[in-house]
Amino acid sequence: MDLPEISDLIVQFDPQTGQRLPVVQAEVVERFLSLGSKQAARVVAGIPSKNGLLLEDAVDAMLLRSHIEMQRLSEEFAHGSRVREVLLDLLAAFRVSGIPSPYRVVDLGCGTGFVLRWIAAHGGLGDDVELIGADFNTTLIDAANRFARLEQLKVRFTAANAFALPEAATILVSTGVLHHFAASSLAAFFAEHGRVGTLAFAHWDFQPSPLVPFGSWLFHVSRFREPLARHDGIRSALRAYTAQTLLQAARDSQAEFSLGVYNPLLGQLPIKRVFHAVMGVRPNLMPAFASASGQRFSRWHAWS
Amino acid sequence: MVLNAVLLYLLAVADAALSGYRAVAGTNPRIKKRAFHQQAIARALLWGHVVIVLNVLGIMLLLWLFPNLLQDLIRSAQHCLEVYLLYALLTVLALLGFTMPSRDVRSISIVLILGPFTLLRAPVAVCGVLWALWHVPRAEVLLVCGMAIVPMLLLETFLWRRYKTSY
Numbered sequence A: 001m002d003l004p005e006i007s008d009l010i011v012q013f014d015p016q017t018g019q020r021l022p023v024v025q026a027e028v029v030e031r032f033l034s035l036g037s038k039q040a041a042r043v044v045a046g047i048p049s050k051n052g053l054l055l056e057d058a059v060d061a062m063l064l065r066s067h068i069e070m071q072r073l074s075e076e077f078a079h080g081s082r083v084r085e086v087l088l089d090l091l092a093a094f095r096v097s098g099i100p101s102p103y104r105v106v107d108l109g110c111g112t113g114f115v116l117r118w119i120a121a122h123g124g125l126g127d128d129v130e131l132i133g134a135d136f137n138t139t140l141i142d143a144a145n146r147f148a149r150l151e152q153l154k155v156r157f158t159a160a161n162a163f164a165l166p167e168a169a170t171i172l173v174s175t176g177v178l179h180h181f182a183a184s185s186l187a188a189f190f191a192e193h194g195r196v197g198t199l200a201f202a203h204w205d206f207q208p209s210p211l212v213p214f215g216s217w218l219f220h221v222s223r224f225r226e227p228l229a230r231h232d233g234i235r236s237a238l239r240a241y242t243a244q245t246l247l248q249a250a251r252d253s254q255a256e257f258s259l260g261v262y263n264p265l266l267g268q269l270p271i272k273r274v275f276h277a278v279m280g281v282r283p284n285l286m287p288a289f290a291s292a293s294g295q296r297f298s299r300w301h302a303w304s
Numbered sequence B: 001m002v003l004n005a006v007l008l009y010l011l012a013v014a015d016a017a018l019s020g021y022r023a024v025a026g027t028n029p030r031i032k033k034r035a036f037h038q039q040a041i042a043r044a045l046l047w048g049h050v051v052i053v054l055n056v057l058g059i060m061l062l063l064w065l066f067p068n069l070l071q072d073l074i075r076s077a078q079h080c081l082e083v084y085l086l087y088a089l090l091t092v093l094a095l096l097g098f099t100m101p102s103r104d105v106r107s108i109s110i111v112l113i114l115g116p117f118t119l120l121r122a123p124v125a126v127c128g129v130l131w132a133l134w135h136v137p138r139a140e141v142l143l144v145c146g147m148a149i150v151p152m153l154l155l156e157t158f159l160w161r162r163y164k165t166s167y
């Protein structure tokens, strides 16, 4: 976390109880100034506070606006349909392998839950599939549940820490979350997958590349209005992990998965994708997954 | 002359529609929101037409004050169009990319064209005016161009402030 995002510092939770902790405005401003991030310091200094503590309502409103703006990124990159395609292949593999249903798909760090709401709205996964979004930010979870109700979507959202999952999950997915974790805790994150009986996982995040600083700046400046969303979006892309780091962390976790990376290039073009994904499937399910994905399987690389 | 006026009108309408879309983009968390976007575009078209009508009235007033202005306006419109049509053509190509079935083609057209082009819109609008003034250096031409592009450039922000979504 050498380059923290604003959203990492303006909300703090007790990792044990999940209780929200008060945040001292001056400390966060000072931290950003000491890191040379004047823009972030300005944004935090502008948040209303009382007795030196950031006002939770103001922080939540800002976070919510930013997450709704961020949804645009997923919409424009058709991320819902990308995740759904992988889930369909995995579920098909489970069914032919005789894995008993129901299957539970959990989206970790779901924010306002775009991915699962998109999948619930477009359907097709089967009635034996339960969709659950988990995030440790209760404000975002409340909003995600409210948004799901607005469109009568069959998905639920619950407050949970990705490092201490309270429920079992058949498939774990996430989007734009891995870069929030310190490199030293990535292995613990993957180890958690082994603990809750997960059969497969797929985590999408920004892919580092030399073009990232400029591309990410361009995208966020042209698309986003909210200063927090602009700042954090640009910073997320800068702190993203390479596929090698993610694969190594997954291996270090000792959880038994065959590991792969989603095609880092755009088709045959020498252009790096904005998002890459690291995926794990229980070794005994790999043949079924390969056959269920058909041609799409060739998009996954570096299986080990 | 008529063709150029029609082309400028169509460009203004298209620009207003896209401003309407951008004004509400990223403000509605729903998944299915086609009707929401259509409404936003309809509102922008309405306001865009208000701007167009005010411009026509303004031009009529100037023509009444300066009867020899017409020929200069016709020439300057021609030069504005040389810049705007090129920009519009590239934007249409990018929008075509966005309608392709391939998710990757759609993503590339967003990252490489639509994003940068949104940022270039204001500079391009100004370049069109400068190009026209280069050929027809006249204060009234600048006034007419300013009356047209300033409100068009402010339309998105105006609509965004006016129609914030509640959720």
Ligand SMILES: C[S@@+](CC[C@H](N)C(=O)[O-])C[C@H]1O[C@@H](n2cnc3c(N)ncnc32)[C@H](O)[C@@H]1O
Binding pocket: A070, A071, A074, A108, A109, A110, A111, A112, A113, A114, A134, A135, A136, A137, A140, A160, A161, A162, A163, A174, A175, A176, A177, A180
């Ligand atoms: C950049 S947002 C991505 C949100 C969403 N997945 C999306 O694509 O829009 C990262 C999310 O991860 C959540 N998060 C970070 N650390 C977490 C943890 N340890 N447990 C659960 N959620 C976490 C944050 O609250 C935030 O909502």
